[in-house]
Amino acid sequence: MTAGGTPAEVRSACPYCGTGCGLLLRPDGQGGLEVRGDPDHPANRGRLCSKGLALGETLGQEGRLLAPQVNGRDTGWDSALDLVAARFRQAVEQHGPDSVGFYLSGQMLTEDYYVANKLMKGFIGSANIDTNSRLCMASTVAGHKRAFGTDTVPGTYEDLEEADLIVLVGSNLAWCHPVLHQRILAARAARGTKLVVIDPRRTASCDQADMHLKLRAGSDVALFNRLLAALYEGGALDADYLRHVEGLGAALEAAFAADAAVTGLEATEIAEFCDLWRRTGKVVTVFSQGVNQSSSGTDKVNAILNCHLATGRIGKPGCGPFSVTGQPNAMGGREVGGLANMLACHMDLENARHRAAVQDFWGAPAMPDRAGLKAVDLFRAAGDGRLKALWIIHTNPAVTMPEADAVRAAIKACDFTVVSDITAATDTARLADVLLPAAAWAEKDGTVTNSDRTISRQRAVLPPPGQARADWDILADVGRRMGWAAAFDYQSPAQIFREHAALSGLAGRFGLDFDISGLSGLSDAGYDGLAPVRWPVSRRRGGRFFADGRFYHPDGKARMLPVRCQPPAAAPDREFPFRLNTGRIRDQWHTMTRTAQSPRLSGHLGEPFADIHPDDAAKLGIKPADLLRLRSPHGQAILRARITADVQPGDLFVPIHWTGETAPSARIASLVAAVTDPVSGQPDSKASVAAAECFQASWYGFAVSCRPMTPGTDYWALARSETGYRAELAGSAPLRDPEAAARQLFAMPDAAIQMMTDSRKGIARVALHQGGRLAAALFIAPQPIAVRRSYLAGLPGSCTSGVLTGQPPEDLPDAGPLVCACFNVGANTILRAIETGGLISAADVGAALQAGTGCGSCRSEINALLARRRCKPAAE
Numbered sequence: 011m012t013a014g015g016t017p018a019e020v021r022s023a024c025p026y027c028g029t030g031c032g033l034l035l036r037p038d039g040q041g042g043l044e045v046r047g048d049p050d051h052p053a054n055r056g057r058l059c060s061k062g063l064a065l066g067e068t069l070g071q072e073g074r075l076l077a078p079q080v081n082g083r084d085t086g087w088d089s090a091l092d093l094v095a096a097r098f099r100q101a102v103e104q105h106g107p108d109s110v111g112f113y114l115s116g117q118m119l120t121e122d123y124y125v126a127n128k129l130m131k132g133f134i135g136s137a138n139i140d141t142n143s144r145l146c147m148a149s150t151v152a153g154h155k156r157a158f159g160t161d162t163v164p165g166t167y168e169d170l171e172e173a174d175l176i177v178l179v180g181s182n183l184a185w186c187h188p189v190l191h192q193r194i195l196a197a198r199a200a201r202g203t204k205l206v207v208i209d210p211r212r213t214a215s216c217d218q219a220d221m222h223l224k225l226r227a228g229s230d231v232a233l234f235n236r237l238l239a240a241l242y243e244g245g246a247l248d249a250d251y252l253r254h255v256e257g258l259g260a261a262l263e264a265a266f267a268a269d270a271a272v273t274g275l276e277a278t279e280i281a282e283f284c285d286l287w288r289r290t291g292k293v294v295t296v297f298s299q300g301v302n303q304s305s306s307g308t309d310k311v312n313a314i315l316n317c318h319l320a321t322g323r324i325g326k327p328g329c330g331p332f333s334v335t336g337q338p339n340a341m342g343g344r345e346v347g348g349l350a351n352m353l354a355c356h357m358d359l360e361n362a363r364h365r366a367a368v369q370d371f372w373g374a375p376a377m378p379d380r381a382g383l384k385a386v387d388l389f390r391a392a393g394d395g396r397l398k399a400l401w402i403i404h405t406n407p408a409v410t411m412p413e414a415d416a417v418r419a420a421i422k423a424c425d426f427t428v429v430s431d432i433t434a435a436t437d438t439a440r441l442a443d444v445l446l447p448a449a450a451w452a453e454k455d456g457t458v459t460n461s462d463r464t465i466s467r468q469r470a471v472l473p474p475p476g477q478a479r480a481d482w483d484i485l486a487d488v489g490r491r492m493g494w495a496a497a498f499d500y501q502s503p504a505q506i507f508r509e510h511a512a513l514s515g516l517a518g519r520f521g522l523d524f525d526i527s528g529l530s531g532l533s534d535a536g537y538d539g540l541a542p543v544r545w546p547v548s549r550r551r552g553g554r555f556f557a558d559g560r561f562y563h564p565d566g567k568a569r570m571l572p573v574r575c576q577p578p579a580a581a582p583d584r585e586f587p588f589r590l591n592t593g594r595i596r597d598q599w600h601t602m603t604r605t606a607q608s609p610r611l612s613g614h615l616g617e618p619f620a621d622i623h624p625d626d627a628a629k630l631g632i633k634p635a636d637l638l639r640l641r642s643p644h645g646q647a648i649l650r651a652r653i654t655a656d657v658q659p660g661d662l663f664v665p666i667h668w669t670g671e672t673a674p675s676a677r678i679a680s681l682v683a684a685v686t687d688p689v690s691g692q693p694d695s696k697a698s699v700a701a702a703e704c705f706q707a708s709w710y711g712f713a714v715s716c717r718p719m720t721p722g723t724d725y726w727a728l729a730r731s732e733t734g735y736r737a738e739l740a741g742s743a744p745l746r747d748p749e750a751a752a753r754q755l756f757a758m759p760d761a762a763i764q765m766m767t768d769s770r771k772g773i774a775r776v777a778l779h780q781g782g783r784l785a786a787a788l789f790i791a792p793q794p795i796a797v798r799r800s801y802l803a804g805l806p807g808s809c810t811s812g813v814l815t816g817q818p819p820e821d822l823p824d825a826g827p828l829v830c831a832c833f834n835v836g837a838n839t840i841l842r843a844i845e846t847g848g849l850i851s852a853a854d855v856g857a858a859l860q861a862g863t864g865c866g867s868c869r870s871e872i873n874a875l876l877a878r879r880r881c882k883p884a885a886e
């Protein structure tokens with residue numbers, strides 16, 4: 011408490027993307043938090059994006075899992091964890107250590123991850139521990155190891171500000187790392203940094219780009235091979251630096267053999283890009299899932315690294331390849347060795363000296379000497395009975411694994427599945443035999459490492475609800491109950507962190523990069539007060555990697571790799587003519603268990619959709635707002651069509667966020683083939699094949715309610731609104747009784763009904779009132795519903811009787827669809843301000859309405875509205 015009685019602000023870190031923004035949190039005394047950006051954190055210097063700003067709206071206790079559950083019944087920790095320990099022990103005794111597995115997450119804290127890895131690799135004695143980082147960063151890890159001899163990210167965020175050219179490859183930074191994007195745009199405004207985007211579709215990141223190379227899906231290797239050849243031809247190779255690099259000849263040979271025509275780009279565009287890269291000394295190549303999530307992801311990574319190694323543009327200020335990590339602690343997971351083919355602290359499972367050192371350090375009874383099952387194989391083993399017990403922590407694989415329907419079936423089939431989550435309402439948690447309540451982000455202490463190797467403290471500011479406990483604590487308890495009391499006798503995350511830091515000192519002695527032994531002596535108070543720090547932190551070394559030409563292969567040199575462009579595994583054909591690309595939207599986080607609680611965040615894109623090119627839509631007879639049915643060899647989906655030239659003809663783009671809880675027909679990963687990169691084992695989530703057709707609905711619906719709804723129609727999508735919930739609905743069977751449908755949907759048997767129907771036209775409008783207030787309303791029509799959604803979503807709870815018109819009264823302004831989630835500004839408000847205020851730029855709009863001045867990631871939409879007004883036909 012401060013002198014005045016208000017609680018002091020506590021420094022913490024954002025639980026979403028790998029940017030790793032620092033936060034200042036102030037509890038409001040009623041379970042809520044005030045959240046602002048930490049002006050002193052090196053990642054964000056006070057900035058936050060819409061998701062970070064809305065954190066306070068996602069803390070609700072509603073839906074939280076409060077007690078351990080066994081077979082759906084609440085129980086206590088003792089009985090739940092005794093059962094977990096017994097079933098894991100029994101499986102190991104009867105079927106060997108490889109009959110059990112853990113599936114973890116890059117969102118776990120380093121301390122959680124450390125304990126899980128120690129328990130599985132050192133004590134259970136199996137390497138069957140993999141994580142959602144396999145779906146995310148595995149190709150980068152493999153590419154780094156092939157080139158550098160270790161998994162080191164050489165870049166820093168300051169490099170983004172010192173570069174003269176930034177190339178975004180398969181990265182929609184504007185939406186997925188908005189604060190980094192803002193840092194780049196600020197540097198660009200100050201010093202004219204050039205920005206190039208390489209992506210098969212047009213994204214918000216292209217808005218301010220000097221060049222957008224709209225290449226064909228999966229063809230990046232051909233482009234970077236052409237770049238390497240052009241660098242050679244243009245005399246841009248750094249002969250001095252190349253003394254530290256092996257493999258130039260073979261890499262060049264492969265580069266010259268490549269045919270850049272497979273990219274589908276114009277030869278002049280490619281030449282212009284190569285020329286720009288060659289002429290610019292300070293280049294940072296930022297890459298993300300368009301590179302990693304590919305059946306040739308590791309080769310894509312090495313194709314990029316080749317160009318930086320050949321020109322010595324690595325490790326120096328303003329230079330380098332830069333893999334931006336997705337999850338808040340993807341890097342921490344790599345550091346503790348959370349993947350099935352790693353050990354701990356960047357040591358190798360297959361290296362006998364490393365193994366012996368770690369075994370000795372842990373006092374471990376058993377250590378595996380070979381890699382365990384990677385994610386896709388882990389779930390296959392769960393499905394076919396090889397795995398007898400599986401523990402899933404902090405991830406929702408029934409939604410996010412490729413072939414998600416098969417994964418759901420596999421989890422169900424597994425003899426014994428434990429799930430640790432903060433809620434029971436996830437597709438995965440619903441399949442658990444044992445469900446364990448985890449403490450959430452604001453309730454627990456630990457550390458995370460962001461994309462540029464900066465370790466930050468996350469600090470507990472709220473008490474965990476019910477019986478919820480921190481993940482590290484649950485894991486250590488199971489370790490003790492399995493018989494390893496001393497090894498898992500952890501009292502605090504500080505104690506675990508010290509052990510992890512000490513172990514990294516061993517890695518440092520082997521000459522490895524990850525060494526934070528300088529932090530192994532931290533007192534509890536030192537850990538509590540730990541300021542953000544970039545590793546390495548040791549007496550042996552600090553500072554930047556690779557500018558000095560020292561690498562981690564046995565000869566101390568880096569490797570360039572000969573890489574050849576391989577097309578995606580499946581080619582579109584007559585049956586499945588489309589290329590299915592999947593990814594993220596601005597305001598939702600993965601399976602939405604937290605972000606969907608915020609009405610603001612749900613206001614931006616409140617429904618699952620598929621982007622389809624106008625030519626394809628015309629061929630299929632798809633009109634705006636129609637529903638699309640997608641099919642692949644693995645599953646099917648129904649979602650809204652968005653007709654846009656942002657995608658190429660023949661391509662579809664679908665976001666990954668919707669689930670059985672929010673839109674069961676739009677679990678898009680059920681269509682994605684589980685094809686993996688042969689080196690990294692990472693699935694290709696960007697280039698499956700699919701068929702598309704118009705979904706013939708006999709009716710469409712839109713509903714608002716002050717309470718959750720239970721739709722059961724062919725298509726439904728549920729979202730939070732300021733006053734409760736809103737839903738989009740559609741059905742293929744005719745809807746004969748709108749009143750009965752409304753009563754069932756809203757489960758309000760006693761509500762007073764107000765109705766307007768035109769059965770000839772198939773139109774029905776039903777309003778339900780309780781206590782003189784509007785409780786819910788349903789709009790039905792044979793075509794996609796044309797009502798003012800943002801207006802209607804604000805009505806439940808009010809005393810209105812005019813809801814059935816579906817339109818706001820003349821004198822009431824309708825804000826329109828949400829554009830700026832930071833300041834809650836809708837499209838109509840912006841259009842009106844443009845009109846009445848004569849605004850001509852996004853800066854004008856910002857000055858007038860604040861819109862676009864928060865995280866800035868809606869500025870592309872503001873520009874589109876400005877353009878719309880500029881092109882307004884005179885008669886409108």
Ligand SMILES: Nc1nc2c(c(=O)[nH]1)N[C@H]1C(S)=C(S)[C@@H](COP(=O)(O)OP(=O)(O)OC[C@H]3O[C@@H](n4cnc5c(=O)[nH]c(N)nc54)[C@H](O)[C@@H]3O)O[C@H]1N2
Pocket residue numbers: 027028146179180181182183185186187208209210211213226227228229230298299300301304335336337591592593594595596597598599600696
């Ligand atoms: N808002 C939001 N932000 C997030 C997340 C979130 O859920 N929501 N998740 C976080 C996580 S875990 C991650 S991993 C990151 C991911 O961050 P990003 O990688 O930026 O996000 P994605 O949308 O998955 O994919 C990026 C782009 O790759 C493109 N792409 C597809 N195929 C190819 C190809 O063959 N070549 C190239 N060059 N590009 C291709 C896609 O069109 C897409 O625009 O975002 C993080 N940040």
Ligand SMILES: Nc1nc2c(c(=O)[nH]1)N[C@H]1C(S)=C(S)[C@@H](COP(=O)(O)OP(=O)(O)OC[C@H]3O[C@@H](n4cnc5c(=O)[nH]c(N)nc54)[C@H](O)[C@@H]3O)O[C@H]1N2
Pocket residue numbers: 115116117142143145146147299303336337403404405406407410411412430431432433436448449450451481592593594599600601602603604666678679682695
């Ligand atoms: N088709 C397709 N599939 C993809 C991708 C894609 O681009 N396309 N991207 C892939 C990538 S890069 C990623 S990273 C994954 C992400 O996929 P997931 O990790 O499966 O998705 P999340 O929604 O982040 O799942 C996190 C879960 O942890 C729970 N949780 C929240 N806080 C806590 C906590 O403190 N403790 C515990 N124990 N649980 C908690 C949440 O409620 C939620 O259920 O998806 C991958 N799948």
Ligand code: SF4
Pocket residue numbers: 024025026027028029030031054057058059060061062063186187188189190
């Ligand atoms: S950019 Fe946004 S989501 Fe990412 S860490 Fe910062 S505030 Fe959180």
Ligand SMILES: [Mo]
Pocket residue numbers: 145146147336337
């Ligand atoms: Mo990710």
